[in-house]
Amino acid sequence: MPSPTVTPDPIPAEDLTRQYGPIADEIHAAIDRVLPSGKYTLGPVLEEFERDYARYCGVEHAIGISSGTAALQLALAAMGVGPGDEVITQANTYVATAFAISYLGAKPVFVDVDPVYANLDVSALEGHITPRTKVIIPVHLYGHPVDMDPLMQVARKHRLRVLEDASHAHGATYKGRRAGSLGDAAAFSFYPSKVLGAYGDAGVIVTNDADLAKRLRVLRYMGQEVKGTHLVVGYQERLDPMQAAILQVKLRHLEGWIEQRRGIARRYRELLAGLPLRLPVESADCRHVYYLYTPFVPRRDELVAFLEGRGIGAQTIYRTPVPLQPCYAGLGYTAADVPVAARLAGELINLPVFPELRDDEVQRVGEAVRAFYSGGKA
Numbered sequence: 001m002p003s004p005t006v007t008p009d010p011i012p013a014e015d016l017t018r019q020y021g022p023i024a025d026e027i028h029a030a031i032d033r034v035l036p037s038g039k040y041t042l043g044p045v046l047e048e049f050e051r052d053y054a055r056y057c058g059v060e061h062a063i064g065i066s067s068g069t070a071a072l073q074l075a076l077a078a079m080g081v082g083p084g085d086e087v088i089t090q091a092n093t094y095v096a097t098a099f100a101i102s103y104l105g106a107k108p109v110f111v112d113v114d115p116v117y118a119n120l121d122v123s124a125l126e127g128h129i130t131p132r133t134k135v136i137i138p139v140h141l142y143g144h145p146v147d148m149d150p151l152m153q154v155a156r157k158h159r160l161r162v163l164e165d166a167s168h169a170h171g172a173t174y175k176g177r178r179a180g181s182l183g184d185a186a187a188f189s190f191y192p193s194k195v196l197g198a199y200g201d202a203g204v205i206v207t208n209d210a211d212l213a214k215r216l217r218v219l220r221y222m223g224q225e226v227k228g229t230h231l232v233v234g235y236q237e238r239l240d241p242m243q244a245a246i247l248q249v250k251l252r253h254l255e256g257w258i259e260q261r262r263g264i265a266r267r268y269r270e271l272l273a274g275l276p277l278r279l280p281v282e283s284a285d286c287r288h289v290y291y292l293y294t295p296f297v298p299r300r301d302e303l304v305a306f307l308e309g310r311g312i313g314a315q316t317i318y319r320t321p322v323p324l325q326p327c328y329a330g331l332g333y334t335a336a337d338v339p340v341a342a343r344l345a346g347e348l349i350n351l352p353v354f355p356e357l358r359d360d361e362v363q364r365v366g367e368a369v370r371a372f373y374s375g376g377k378a
């Protein structure tokens with residue numbers, strides 16, 4: 001009798017259920033602190049998480065915000081950004097980084113990226129500064145910090161403020177300091193699939209600047225310091241205590257999860273050695289947290305289809321650099337303005353990386369990529 005063909009289980013690009021199961025009891029206990037309290041906005045649970053997250057980042061203040069996008073927008077607003085201003089950021093980021101600038105009536109100015117880390121090319125930064133520039137937003141892309149020392153030098157020289165977009169980089173470090181503590185302030189997203197993710201939309205701003213923190217607490221609460229008196233036109237963008245309680249639990253597991261991500265990256269490095277791919281690089285100054293595992297590869301779209309054919313979830317984020325998106329056509333950028341970002345957008349693949357991905361799955365992904373480049377045979 002012929003033996004039945006066994007189809008291996010699909011390998012997802014991400015699977016948040018695998019993380020929830022083992023911590024379900026802790027999560028339920030945390031939610032049970034909030035629900036009977038009757039306090040469903042602001043309050044002590046949110047404040048506790050803010051203290052914990054500030055301590056984790058090595059900064060004085062954390063202000064919980066309803067999403068990463070709102071965190072970027074409110075941080076820029078608190079820095080005084082408005083119509084007529086320019087804010088510099090990098091060409092290959094999630095659109096939210098640029099949208100936060102546009103929401104305030106300011107103009108996003110896009111810098112190209114370096115070809116190794118795909119992070120903001122600090123050597124090109126100064127050429128984009130004009131008298132209207134107010135803030136620089138470096139994005140620690142995929143979980144690897146931007147080279148912040150030279151960036152801060154340029155910013156200080158021109159009296160510009162720096163807002164880190166650390167949405168990919170919870171727990172990443174640069175010269176021993178955590179992402180979020182490197183600029184004047186930082187915005188993080190806690191979108192569910194992030195390195196630290198909530199169970200819904202959530203975000204935070206961290207800073208050592210007490211005045212900025214105070215302004216942000218007012219801004220996120222409809223312009224109020226005390227209920228009933230609206231000092232400025234503010235926003236309704238607070239982080240829910242329910243999400244804060246969940247994040248407080250998950251923060252306790254974060255270092256372990258980051259080490260699991262880093263272990264998977266090490267395995268990929270072994271499994272993919274010698275193939276015609278440019279694997280992610282970690283600078284000696286940095287700790288990469290591998291929010292995404294992002295080789296740059298030849299024949300990218302064919303590889304994605306090949307992996308999908310074998311049940312392996314591979315993604316290709318940021319396929320079009322932000323300045324080349326239709327919504328920014330009016331700014332007049334072409335690929336020639338951001339050549340590195342434009343090239344990398346066609347070469348990037350995201351291989352599955354999440355803490356609970358099993359070693360046999362990582363191995364199968366590695367073998368499949370190897371099979372693709374050796375003509376399709378396993």
Ligand SMILES: Cc1ncc(COP(=O)(O)O)c(C=O)c1O
Pocket residue numbers: 067068069070093094096097139165167168188189190191201202203
């Ligand atoms: C780099 C970057 N910035 C900002 C955001 C926006 O965060 P959110 O989805 O929480 O609004 C994201 C997330 O998706 C992101 O990846």
